[in-house]
Amino acid sequence: MKTIYCVEDDESIRQLVIYALKNNGFETKGFENGNDLYTELHHTIPDLILLDIMLPGDDGYKILDNIRKNHNTKDIPVIILTAKNSEFDKVKGLDMGADDYISKPFGVMELISRVNAVLRRSLKTDNKDSILSIDNLIVDENKRIVTVDNREVNLTFKEFELLLYLIRNKNMVLSRDKIMNEVWETDFEGESRTVDVHVRTLRLKLGDAGKIIQTIRNVGYKIGG
Structure with a gap:
């Protein structure tokens, strides 16, 4: 079973995302700030992280930067999930290493489809040496x-x-x-x-x-x- 972490300070949105993911067969954990996420990453590496930008403490950009700079977490696929939907924000997030960017408000079915797509593409093909x-x-x-x-x-x-x-x-x-x-x-x-x-x-x-x-x-x- 794939494990997904959701970093979102809005409890109602966080619970909605967790509920939708669990109903689609994912093991899910929610965090309201970066410090809680960092603590968990010391113990378990997830298959994907859903990351809000506007958070207390370290914002999503800082969290993403820390994830990409850490040897143990740098390859975790990250989808930004945020209300900041300008082209500048998207470019900044993608430049910093996000694998996809979903703007709020979003549809649950779209979210699940994007998650599945990123997970499929993140599977490494070990039988190739090209x-x-x-x-x-x-x-x-x-x-x-x-x-x-x-x-x-x-x-x-x-x-x-x-x-x-x-x-x-x-x-x-x-x-x-x-x-x-x-x-x-x-x-x-x-x-x-x-x-x-x-x-x-x-x-x-x-x-x-x-x-x-x-x-x-x-x-x-x-x-x-």
Whole structure:
């Protein structure tokens, strides 16, 4: 059974999320602040964390930063669940390592679908030992390591999945909807903006190598070369 932690200071929302997750077969624990979460993480590492931004003490951004800097927790998938829904907030959260971003108010079915999608994508494929490369960019699919000019690039889980999908489909034009379906495993209407945000941060992290990701106007993206 997968374990999910929900960090949310609003008790009514926290209990709603816990109830929905438990009804869908997840083991769930709720926390109203970062300190309680940190204490629990010393004992048990969950399969996923749902994280609010506006919290007492450390806010969600600080908690996310601490999670990503800790060797024991850095690979835990994190979904931000918050009322802060501006593009700036989304970009900031994704840049700091969030794997998805759900704005409040949200539907329970959408939440469960997003959780399942992130969990499916976080399963490691141990039977693969594939290294993909384009020019000075190398992707080790098995070790989940990306290097540019022998320099390791620190990508979030979803950024890695996006880059991997684009490289696997080299020279193919991929629509935003297609990318959402394959990488996020969801087709929620209006969420294709998520693709643009991830492509933007991915290009920045790859530096000059990011130029291989080409924008196809009014359609989507492709990797050439």
